[in-house]
Amino acid sequence: MESSNQWDAEWEVSEELAYKLISSQFPQLATKSVKKLGHGWDNTVFLVGAEYAFRFPRREVAINSLRMEGKILPKLKDYFSIAYSIPLFFGEGDYNYPAPFLGYPYLFGEFPIGLTDKQRALSATTLAQFLKGLHAFPVQIAQENGVQHDHRNLTDIAMRKEKIHKFISDLALHFSEEEYHAISNYLEQLRTERVNQKYVFLHGDLHFKNILVDENGRVSGIIDWGDINIGHPACDLNVVYSFLPPDARSDFFKEYGDVDEETKILSRLIAIYIPILIMMQAIDDKDERLVDEAKANIKRALSD
Structure with a gap:
């Protein structure tokens, strides 16, 4: 029986697949570890080394959004001073994975859970x-x-x-x-x-x-x-x-x-x-x- 939750993945990206996609397209990152950080409705996120975060769409609906994100995010830097995700690496699907993916500098911090x-x-x-x-x-x-x-x-x-x-x-x-x-x-x-x-x-x-x-x-x-x-x-x-x-x-x-x-x-x-x-x-x-x-x-x- 198929699950019908809106957040269910259409493509699962493992750490092994993420490493293959990243290292083959960005050889300068091939020596770095790849560790899954988590997932939301649309993307799975991996930490690459200690410096970068890569986001891989897990649903087809996220593909156009990711491409648009890659174009617009660099244009925002003059509008506010808070740190945000600016893409540095633009990857494309391979190894039977059909979607583009993006890599950003890793932003340090924690989710605001349990704050006073x-x-x-x-x-x-x-x-x-x-x-x-x-x-x-x-x-x-x-x-x-x-x-x-x-x-x-x-x-x-x-x-x-x-x-x-x-x-x-x-x-x-x-x-x-x-x-x-x-x-x-x-x-x-x-x-x-x-x-x-x-x-x-x-x-x-x-x-x-x-x-x-x-x-x-x-x-x-x-x-x-x-x-x-x-x-x-x-x-x-x-x-x-x-x-x-x-x-x-x-x-x-x-x-x-x-x-x-x-x-x-x-x-x-x-x-x-x-x-x-x-x-x-x-x-x-x-x-x-x-x-x-x-x-x-x-x-x-x-x-x-």
């Missing part, structure tokens, strides 16, 4: 400066380099509410009664059905698995740009609610600039929606640490 509210508040201004610069990147240049408009119908809140209702029903056994009712009550009180579209350049998938922090818990890097698109800033601004504690959000908006109420409503909804998706995959992977962090993100997003 005090640690999270340290990054309010850093995140605001990053997103203010990112969202200022010219949409026209993005379009000229193949960046597409959001295909996810993000501004349709009614549709996303319906999806969340289904997801939490499917995941009911993994929520406490209090957690389940907190999400349900939030959805019932959310009366907005759609917001007006806005068009800015987006990371497109900003959440705790794509953010790195230093030893003090301060944001130090942003990774996995495979969902770059042009769309509503709320898609990225979800981190104001999922990452930052309530008392740090005003500091964020002081730096980023205030946004309208519709944008805040959609940002909070996405801040709940994305961790639920992460939670679904983490349950399938039996990764309780990620399940717990996803729940903590949801709880924070529901807090005022």
Whole structure:
């Protein structure tokens, strides 16, 4: 029986295959070790030596995104100062592996899992400066380099509410009664059905698995740009609610600039929606640490 999870791999990339692809196309890396770091919905990631990270698509849908990423990411360096993934190695499929792949300098840091509210508040201004610069990147240049408009119908809140209702029903056994009712009550009180579209350049998938922090818990890097698109800033601004504690959000908006109420409503909804998706995959992977962090993100997003 075939599995039908959205995150299931169409191609598995082993450490052996990754080494063959990397060493044959980039001989200067042939003496370096190749170690699997993990995977997301779209890519498998390997550490090469101690200096580079390589991302290999695990689903066909990720191929065009990776090619576009290779073109657009080098153009972002003048728009913000935070470390991010800039591709250095551009590989192509071989050995029966059908997809291109990219290699980047390895960004040191940890995922922001289990941080205190005090640690999270340290990054309010850093995140605001990053997103203010990112969202200022010219949409026209993005379009000229193949960046597409959001295909996810993000501004349709009614549709996303319906999806969340289904997801939490499917995941009911993994929520406490209090957690389940907190999400349900939030959805019932959310009366907005759609917001007006806005068009800015987006990371497109900003959440705790794509953010790195230093030893003090301060944001130090942003990774996995495979969902770059042009769309509503709320898609990225979800981190104001999922990452930052309530008392740090005003500091964020002081730096980023205030946004309208519709944008805040959609940002909070996405801040709940994305961790639920992460939670679904983490349950399938039996990764309780990620399940717990996803729940903590949801709880924070529901807090005022």
